[in-house]
Structure formats: C-alpha cells, structure tokens
Amino acid sequence: MAIIPERYAPPPTARETEIRLVGAARAYGRDQEVFGQGERCDFVFKVASGAVRTFRILADGRRQISEFHLAGDIFGLELDEHRHTAAEAIGEAVLIVARRVSVIAEDAGNQTALWRRAAADLAACREHALTLGRRSAAERLAGFLLEFAERTGADAILDLPMSRQDIADYLGLTIETVSRTFTALQAEGLIDARGCRRVRLIDRRSLQDLCE
Amino acid sequence: MAIIPERYAPPPTARETEIRLVGAARAYGRDQEVFGQGERCDFVFKVASGAVRTFRILADGRRQISEFHLAGDIFGLELDEHRHTAAEAIGEAVLIVARRVSVIAEDAGNQTALWRRAAADLAACREHALTLGRRSAAERLAGFLLEFAERTGADAILDLPMSRQDIADYLGLTIETVSRTFTALQAEGLIDARGCRRVRLIDRRSLQDLCE
C-alpha cells in the first residue's frame, strides 16, 4: 500500500485540549477517597489544586496506580456504568465536581475533545505499560522523574506530592526498591534527593538516556 | 458529597460499539508490518480476518505488545500526528484500510463512537497495566487465556494465533517463563495444552481465582 501523506492541522497536545466542565469545587483531605472501584460513575472531576491518584486494586491488596492527576487534569470519566478504578486525594486537594451527563451529552465539539482526552490518556497508558513490562527499576524511576518534571514544567527542582509507596505502586515496584534506586541515582550523580519529597535533577541527559 | 444515582442508558459494551469505517481490503503476510513507530498515521484499520499485534519497542529491542487485535477490531487510530506504536500481522490477515480523516472528520454520532472505543481501550490498558505491574507469571497467563476465550467467544478450546514470544511480550515475561507457566498450569490440571497453539481450559473457576 502506498502511504500517501496528507495534510491536516496538528492536533493540540494532550493537556491543552479543554473539555468543558462546569461544577462545584470541593475540598478533600489527605488520603480521602474521591470514588471507589465498583461505584456508579455519575461524576467527573478536575483538579483545581493538589494531586490525586487513580488506581486498581486486587483482592489481596496489591495496588497499581494508573495515573497521578495534577492541577488542571480531568479524571474520573469512564465508559462503563460502574468504576473500574478508584481515586484518592494524595494530600489536601480541591476538585471541581461535574455531573457526568453534563459532559458526555454535548455537541460534536465537546465529543471531539472527549475523544482527544481519552486518546491522549491511552497513549500515556501504553507508555506506562511498556515501562511496567520491560524496564528496570532505574529506568522506571528516571522516566517517572522526567515525566513529572515535564508535566509540572519544573526546571530542576521537583516537589513530589506523593510518598515512596505511591511511587512504588505507580512503577510496579516495592517501596524498598524505589528507595534504593533513589539512593543509586544519587550515588551516580544523576539526582540530588534533598529530603524525600524534594529532588533536584542534576544530569538530565543521563536520566533521559536511561529511558531510551 | 452525596452521591446521587441517576439513570442513563447503559452504554453498549466495548466491542459492540461500531465506528463507521469504509475502505479497501488488503492482505498481509506473516509478520508483515502494517505500520511502524514514528510513521505518519494517515490510516485506520479494521481486522477482517487473522490477527494483528500492536507494540512499542525500546532502542535495545525490548518489546511490549499493547494489544492483540482479532477479527472485527479497529486499531491504528492515534491522537498524535505520528505513531507511538507499531503494528504487524501475526499470521495471514486481511485488513480494511480507511483514511484517518474519513473517520475523525464526522458527525457527533461517530465522534461518540470514537470516544467509546478509546475509553474501552483505555480501561483495557489499565487492566493490562495492573497485570504487568502487580501479577505473577501464573496470574498473567491465566488472565490472558481467559481474556482470549472471552474475546473469541470460545467455549473451552482455544486456538491461539500468536507465538510464545508474542505472549511473553504481551505479558512482560520471557518466552521461557511463559513456557514453564503453561507446563505448570497443565500440571495443576487447569489447562490441557495440546500442541503449542491449542489449549483446552479445564478448570475455568480456578483460572478465574488466580486472577482475582
């Protein structure tokens, strides 16, 4: 098949695409549940401030964090009637809460935005799957730090809102392995971990190389 | 916040949702590339017969298969201008090839279908991430066999189109571990592997229990 290039406007990047979402603000405390697995999904959320984790858990408690949601991110919109994932505030957080029906029952423009959002999340999830399936602990952590830096637009100093346990459950590792890997990256001079929530990226290029 | 249940029509399940897709049929041979990572994504595909793998690869060749696409499945629709994933026919396959623009530049109805498809894929990808991050080899393989059985509507006998290497790269394992795990599941009487492409599910309940 001849692949014939054709022109179309480059789509806006993931996080620029705006879904119209109107609702009330609500404050959540540390580790407070936003919604649980199996609940009806009648609401959609947008992070006004703070951070949220969405995750799936197995019966024996093993947890896989799907995503961390930071200020500006929309989350909690699922296809199914009931939730496949759960969500909790990581620290103090303020969320905009909107009715699901007000978001999905809209015009074609919003439908397109909806699709863009899902497609961007899907691409990110596939990248995450590659990390979980095929990368080493050091590669996972390096990738996580760079991803976080990019998302927050941080220069070199990162203030991580999440605990080591959260990072471990995001990266498919144990808390001990995450901790040891932080230590190792520091020993190699790639990062400077000043306190467990603050990290300075020293050698970004080497971190990048780690993730290929 | 009071969670007020509200009624809305249950959405059709993932694979029922039809995206209008018109295009020409094209035959692919074993392991033939459908598209590569980085290529422009001007086309969308639907499997008429056979099976396709989509995957991401790292610079050193490590591969993570994102999905297996079977008859009726649509794939290859990405948000970005360039492909983040690659696709290859697993065996002989016939695909319907449609222009991307003919799919995304449509009415609200199709936009909704587009979103449903992406949302369903996203839910599946998150489940996959849970598997890759948190499940053991036996749990992964049991889950894979059950997922395949459900998707193909097979009663007990499965005819797997993909090799052990494909399964390994889908499950984030090595080919040897997959092979050993097949042997182990057989030894425990959960499956009967008659030839490496044909599997009979004997104790579905126990397989289900393995995945929780």
Add this chain to the structure above:
DNA sequence: CGTCGAATTGAAGTAATTCAAACTGTGTGG
C-alpha cells in the same frame, strides 16, 4: 524421513522482593 524454527526443559545467575532493623524528620507534650 530429514530439516528447521519454535517450544520445552535444565542449571545457574540476578534483579527485585521480603523480612527486619535502624534512621530521619516532624509534630507534640512535658
């Protein structure tokens, strides 16, 4: 029946886990 790629099996090695102890830093009460 022989060939060749794919799959299985075996033995040794290793990255990450598990279990356990020590440390750190932050908030609290004396």
Add this chain to the structure above:
DNA sequence: CCACACAGTTTGAATTACTTCAATTCGACG
C-alpha cells in the same frame, strides 16, 4: 526548648521469582 513518639524512609541480609544461557525436544512441512 528539648525529649519523645511515630510515620515514613532508608539500609541490611536473606530469599525468590524470574531471567539468562544452554541443551534437548517437538512438530510442521518439504
């Protein structure tokens, strides 16, 4: 203001699930 408590983190030692490397064995096809 210091000592204490405690939750989170780091470090250490032992274990293990999975990988790696190396032979076989299987099975499809000429």
